[in-house]
Amino acid sequence: MKFPLRARLTAEFLGSAFLVAAVVGSGIMGERLAGGNVAIALLANTIATGAALLTLILTFGPISGAHFNPAVTLAAAIEGGLAWPDATAYIGVQCAGAVFGTVVAHLMFGVRWYSFSSHARHGGAQLLSEFVAAFGLMSVIWGCSRLRADATPLAVASYIVAAYWFTASTSFANPAVTIARCLSDTFAGIRPADVPGFIVAQLAGALAATFLFRWLVPEELLPRPDATCADGNILG
Numbered sequence: 698m699k700f701p702l703r704a705r706l707t708a709e710f711l712g713s714a715f716l717v718a719a720v721v722g723s724g725i726m727g728e729r730l731a732g733g734n735v736a737i738a739l740l741a742n743t744i745a746t747g748a749a750l751l752t753l754i755l756t757f758g759p760i761s762g763a764h765f766n767p768a769v770t771l772a773a774a775i776e777g778g779l780a781w782p783d784a785t786a787y788i789g790v791q792c793a794g795a796v797f798g799t800v801v802a803h804l805m806f807g808v809r810w811y812s813f814s815s816h817a818r819h820g821g822a823q824l825l826s827e828f829v830a831a832f833g834l835m836s837v838i839w840g841c842s843r844l845r846a847d848a849t850p851l852a853v854a855s856y857i858v859a860a861y862w863f864t865a866s867t868s869f870a871n872p873a874v875t876i877a878r879c880l881s882d883t884f885a886g887i888r889p890a891d892v893p894g895f896i897v898a899q900l901a902g903a904l905a906a907t908f909l910f911r912w913l914v915p916e917e918l919l920p921r922p923d924a925t926c927a928d929g930n931i932l933g
Contacts, residue, residue: 717798719749724885747858768903795877814886831902
């Protein structure tokens with residue numbers, strides 16, 4: 698069943714908002730409760746983000762495909778799983794939802810509704826980390842959606858939990874989330890000056906994985922996935 702565009706856009710807005718609220722809110726809570734122990738704060742941030750992502754994919758996946766990520770949407774459009782006008786609208790509401798999620802998280806914790814981050818995340822290691830994070834995320838999405846569709850929600854959430862710890866950047870892997878996090882001078886923030894480099898690396902990683910899986914698992918050998926399939930998968 699394919700839902701109307703307005704329903705799909707609403708799902709993408711809400712999913713992106715809840716995802717970023719989970720990232721930023723758990724970062725604030727973790728930092729406040731960890732007593733200066735950054736590892737504990739990061740662990741709390743990781744668990745909350747992974748759990749939220751899993752539930753959001755299961756909730757909104759049947760409606761919109763649960764992209765919540767412009768890089769995922771771009772890859773879906775390139776592969777023909779989403780019309781370009783719809784993809785443009787998806788990206789717009791994802792970014793708006795992500796910013797809204799940041800504002801809501803700030804208000805829930807009694808901090809200023811926005812504050813540009815001073816958290817520097819720059820340099821070759823950080824950019825390589827974002828390329829790897831996005832490449833891995835899209836590899837999981839393409840591989841699972843084409844070969845084990847029912848496993849996609851859990852696989853995606855599990856990958857993000859792991860990538861928080863094996864990448865130096867803590868795996869943003871999402872341009873909308875990156876933009877939103879530059880508006881939060883908290884544990885989860887990123888300095889605005891570092892945002893463009895992150896986004897370029899994320900898009901490069903996502904596209905590299907997309908073209909790899911076009912060759913590795915050719916779609917002509919498989920039933921074509923539906924971008925709003927009923928089992929809640931992220932597709933593209």
